Amino acid sequence: MWRSCPPISLTQKGSGFVVKFNLVSAPPLAGYHEAFGPVTLRAPGDLAIVNMAVPLGGDTRAMKAVKTGYGVDLPEPGKSVETQKGATRLVRLAPDQAFAIFTHETPDAEEVVAKRVKKAMYLTDQTDVWTGLEINGPGVLAVLERMCPIDLHPDAFAVGDAARTVMEHLGVLIIRTGEDRYLLLSASSSAGSFLHMLETSITNVM
Amino acid sequence: MIIEHPLLGPRDAAEFIYLGDACLIDRPDWQAEDAAEQFHEYGYLRDNPAGAHQELWYHEQGDRSWLVVTRDTLSHEIIKVDMARDVAKARGRGT
């Protein structure tokens, strides 16, 4: 069972039954995958995101826990690393904050990370806060320069680099995950506008 | 404008939200005898210099850090950028 803290003691009293109903998971852009000439745009499935906050004064313990749990060092702010198996990407956003991004379906991502870093960090599930789009292909920089104020020249923004910025009034976390591949994360509530922004940039350029 | 973030490098000021004079870090002691007067000064009176100005910027569309930026209000030249939490600690802020 999913819990981030011990359950409150709620003993069963009174009558009632839970209706039979299957809650369906429907992230906003689930299944989106389009090719625009050489550029493809897709929403990665089951992208789990967990925020990791470093307790005040707990830096050493947190770093050690990441190293032990993931086998890699927590990168510097503005950088990300993939764990050895490539299963999780750790993105350092701020001195005391990082995201763990990995593929995971059920809504217990926080526990998955908790198993790795134990109690060395404060964890908060961010999976449903964000929606992700991956853009890939030659010419992708020409698309991104119509939205992104960050210098994405290969020499300035290496593979693994990450930046939170603003594009067309949307807060976006952009991570370079490959030579011509970028993962963009934005707020899930504005997923439609986020997709529209990327599609417009692509069609304006292509 | 471009703000040279101490950790993240140059970023367009459009990513930031401006608050004002970095004297806002120096929140008075609420138990001081003249707390009302001190808070009045803290809340309302500003040097507003024409020249170097220490000011608070928040990297809202970024890493959510508050920065203390020393900037010339005549030329807009940015002389220095520090993490506000470091400045606050150095000025004796704690718990």
Next chain:
Amino acid sequence: MTYSAFRILKEGLTGNKGWSPAWREPAPKVAYDIVIVGGGGHGLSTAYYLSKKYGIRNVAVVEKGWLGGGNIGRNTTIIRSNYMLPGNEPFYEFSMKLWEGLEQDTNYNSMVSQRSILNLIHSDGQRDAFVRRANAMFLAGADAELADAAQLRRELPFLDFDNARFPIKGGLYQRRGGTARHDAVVWGYARGADQQGVDIIQNCEVTGIDIKDGVCTGVQTTRGAIKAKKVAVCVAGSSSRVMAMAGMRLPIESHVLQAFVSEGLKPVLPGVITFGAGHFYVSQSDKGGLVFGGDIDGYNTYAQRGNLPVVEDVCEGGMAIMPMIGRARLLRSWGGVMDMSMDGSPFIDKTHIDGLYFNGGWCYGGFKATPASGYCYAHLLATDEPHEVATQMRLDRFRRGNIIDEKGQGNQPNLH
């Protein structure tokens, strides 16, 4: 010299050789009853009303540059009295009434044009707030009119009613609002004050304020010392710098407000239109340019120039409500340094130093206040009592908690 159509005819027929200077260029005297620091709109209107309404003519206006080179020369020329709070609305309505008689009073056509100002409404909450404001305007003797979307569609068919992100649900008009020719306001007051005997001294920068035993005795300037029984500072945009010479810290920050004008166009806009869900307001000048602006840049500055994010923000607002202006071109941009006060409202007050008076903190609303600001400041200087419409515009109001915060943003100047 009195200006009239007859005079123009006469001069036109005789080669326009008889025009005399609009004002003298006197050298500063050793002493005056009152020295007004700042030859902008407010300073000159103060001098005008001091001399004309209060009969005090031994007055100098000292200006560090050219007359009207401050914010009165770099604004969007809007006049209105659509405020809400008791500390403000009677004052601005008083100003509006002065505007309405200004040209005849000064014998100078400052082109006061009551073409209306409209604030668009996009939500029910906004409408409630505007009704409150409209009724406050009525209670203060001003005019207001609510319009629904259908009426606006008839009157302003070019607005984007059908594809708007924030649909237009109506608007609040002040029909008596409008624009005036900003430079002409300066020149009219300057000429009027000069004719009453006021010395207007350009290129004369104040470099020090003389204070002896808590009493202000005059100013030091780049053209020598000038003694005065009263020194009236009126330098919005530079208030902190000047008052620092008297050792005062003010509840003011300096910020830049950009404004823009398009190329000249045949008439398209009937009045002033303000877009409440974005940062955009616009009117069309008599010459045909769309005069528009929006939010302040938001950081402390004394530079009369702004940056791109605000230019884009303003034009985004414009395109959002009237996409017909897409093919009109932005011709010129400029920036004015604003005295942004801690509650968005101004000060007309004595200071704790005898003989030193302060007028400032006008934020980006100083133009429309020009007549009343001068009138009330003149009243204060002449009588040592605040004018009845400016009783709350005091420097100690924050200490007492008597805040005049129209926007409800608190003590953060860049939000007002």
Next chain:
Amino acid sequence: MTQAEHIGQAFKFFEDDERGTQRISVFGQDNRVGAGLINRGERLTFSFNGKEMTGFQGDTLASALLANGQLLVGRSFKYHRPRGILTAGSEEPNALVELRSGAAKEPNTRATVTELFDGLEAKSQNHRGSLNFDLMAMTDFASPFLTAGFYYKTFMWPKSFWEKVYEPIIRKAAGLGSLSMEHDPDSYDKGFLHCDLLVIGAGPSGLMAALSAARAGARVILADEDFLLGGRLNSEVLEVGGMAGSTWAAKTVAELASMDNVRMMARTTVYGAYDHGIYGALERCTDHLASSAGKPRQILWRVYSKRAVLAAGSTERPIAFGNNDRPGIMMAGAVRTYLNRFGVVPGKSIAVFTNNDDGWQTAADLHDAGMDVAAVIDSRDTDAPMALPGVRHMRGQAIVNTIGRKGVKAVQTTGGITLPVDAVAVSGGWNPNVHLTCHQRGRPEWREDINAFVPGGVLPVGMAVAGAANGSMTLAASLAEGQAVADAQITDLGFNPVAADVPQASDEAINGAAFWHVAESKNRAWLDQQNDVTVKDVKQSYQEGFRSVEHLKRYTTLGMATDQGKTANIPALAIMSELTGKPIQETGTTIFRPPYTPVPIGAFGGRSRGKDFRPYRLTPSHKWAEENGASFVNVGNWMRAEWYTQPGEKGWRDSVDREALSTRTAVGICDVTTLGKIDIKGKDAGAFLDKVYSNTFSTLKVGRVRYGLMLREDGICYDDGTTARLADNHYVMTTTTANAVLVYRRLEFARQCLWPGLDVHLISTTDGWAQFAVAGPKSRRLLRKVVDKEFDLSNEAFPFMACGEVTVFGGTPARLFRISFSGELAFEIAVPARFGNSMIEGLMKAGKALGVVPYGTEALGVMRIEKGHCTANELTGQTTAHNIGLGKMVSQKKECIGNVLSQREELIREDDVKLVGLRPVDRSKGLLAGSHFITKGEEANMANDQGWMTSVAWSPNLGHSVGLGFVKSGNRRMGEVIRAVSPVHKTEMDVEIVSAHFIDPEGKRLRG
């Protein structure tokens, strides 16, 4: 098309061309001569005022008009004087047209920079009647009465006539082109570019600068406003490196275009220099095409440069003489451009009037092309700088007047000679284009040797200037300086310039004399041709005391037209300098401000228009709401369901009444996801909350929720909401929808700047949880069917203000809060957002038998007003805790934001306004929000204002209108009947002051 292809195409058609010199008449193009850099293989048809004409690919509209002998192209602003084409560039004051038609109509378009395309439509502007017979031209005869500032001196009587009579006439006469009044049909885009070196201008110095920096490996952007790169090289017959200058330019462009580290941007104007090396640039993508075909018309680029080289060249200035504004009178450099680049001449017999050697080059080029040069009239009493056999040299003379009306027919000289000509080429010397150097703090300096302002003062950070823009007026100097300046710039950045020779070029003769206007001219001599400002206007301005350049500009409108005085300003201030006796340097210039040339407002707007003005935020149950009859309302960027229309309902009131009634009698569900949610963790989370809230949270028990009031530091209420404690180190704060981002920002400020020693961490989870209010007497029964059975929801186990983490529908994690905004027994339940749309279906299914309804923001509003709860209508940022009866919540026993200043005397006055309930005495009447209160028997004025109505609603539960409002000492006036006046509605009514809690004042329901 790639950049290289694009540039390549622009050039391919002239590399094979030969320069012809004889006049060749092509299909009515009577003024077409020589070859030029145009593609004669591609004939283009266009129309001017409905008349069909032809031109060639590579023409501008202006060159094509000239080729067709159309010298009269427009009317001036004030006097409606006939005007032609003065220049060949973006400085053009006269040749403005309305381009295209219908919604795409583009007023005030400079023909001199409009690239000709097939099917182009242009119309002249600012005339009543035809261009040839403009009825408004009669204003010209009234000109003695319309001199500088005339309108300030009249139109004042009678008072009411200004708006009604005078101003409408003036407005109609003023303005130039007209807007279509239709929505701009094109789209625009924006973008961001980064480079080591931005080179502005692709003339000789710009090309050299870009080439040198590019060869050294720097990231270079080369931008030029023209569609053909090369600058003056394309207008001159000068040689570079042993080949034609234009050929050298093309070769250099080709080399640059082939390099990966170079971005070539033709048709791109760098219009503004902003702080810290940021430049604004406008790229015109489809303006040279008949249609933009769905692609962005223009792109507004924000260029982040480490260094920049301004190589913007120079602009030729005219000399003012009598009737110098007639069509056919052109700048001498422009005549060369039309001749050499476009193969066009403005007339058959041309006089050259110059004060400098460069003017002679025009005579020479015309002469070499076999044209009839009537004379070179040189204001200097010096020998000819070059030999032009057969050309008359009139030394020490000037043109004093011209004859003609819609075109020049003859010129009269100071020597009393009348020369019949049909065109005049004028050169008054060249002004370096220093504009961008002045966009920040630069102030130009006067250089006596070239009689021009050059860059001075503090230049924008990182900018250096090269070539003519820097006052290096010859070709050889420009090339050398371009390279040297770029090398210095990139050396600064750590690059090693490649040593390369500057190609050979000659230093052409550039001597000149200061000569601004012909004093002997009795007729009006124009300075600002667009705004009709003459030498006499400047003199009158001086006479009336408007002597500073700013007063001159404002009084006469000099330099305020669409060309921003690029040709007019310097001669005018030189004349003012003569009048005042002050040197030009001291007279100074007005300040150059962005943009360098006008930029369409649509381009600055980019994509942010229509529905794309701001992003949409949708709630997790948006799809379900759409499918179930919801109508939506904007709340900030959120779209919230305002009500759900059921079949048979006639208006929104039907729906809202039903929703509110059903919720109070059964159960209702509302998506409240939009409320801000902030996860607060850390061992000092409780201590932190004590500081940011006016009340205490560290004492809150785990599993409990508390209402919190947050003040600003000035003691005014900022936000309110509930905060739940889920664990010792874990709180979840809710904020109002509007303040979610702002509260988060303030909390980060408190955390980082005020109390950095606290272990507390914030993260927004607003979008992460789909949260639903489940309210009404049957809400527990409904939830019982949703929450998994091991969780006890009884009042004892889960009382009012309890919270907990539960699971729903068989194991899906959820958070449950027992809180109530409606005043009913109520809960809020949150599930991960991805389940949100399904969750509301599940809730509706579970509640079907209970009579569940979904309700929107309107019913929510009705119920909160009935209950006396505040929202933004009450918490306006001007409201104190005392105003809303929560003064006691502001603890004075702990350190917290706002408590000290909240105690200021004026903020705790007993007679201040207090929140009360209001109901109409006549219960059938509807209250009006925004009404003001006046005590009975008193006059309605501001002094008697007792407060105002903040919120009103029709209460279906009470059967009458209810309102909330602020009334002075309202807490002591219960039962009083007071006037609620709304003069803007022209109504008033009597209302009774009552408790704000209309329903269940004891709060039994929510605790039940």
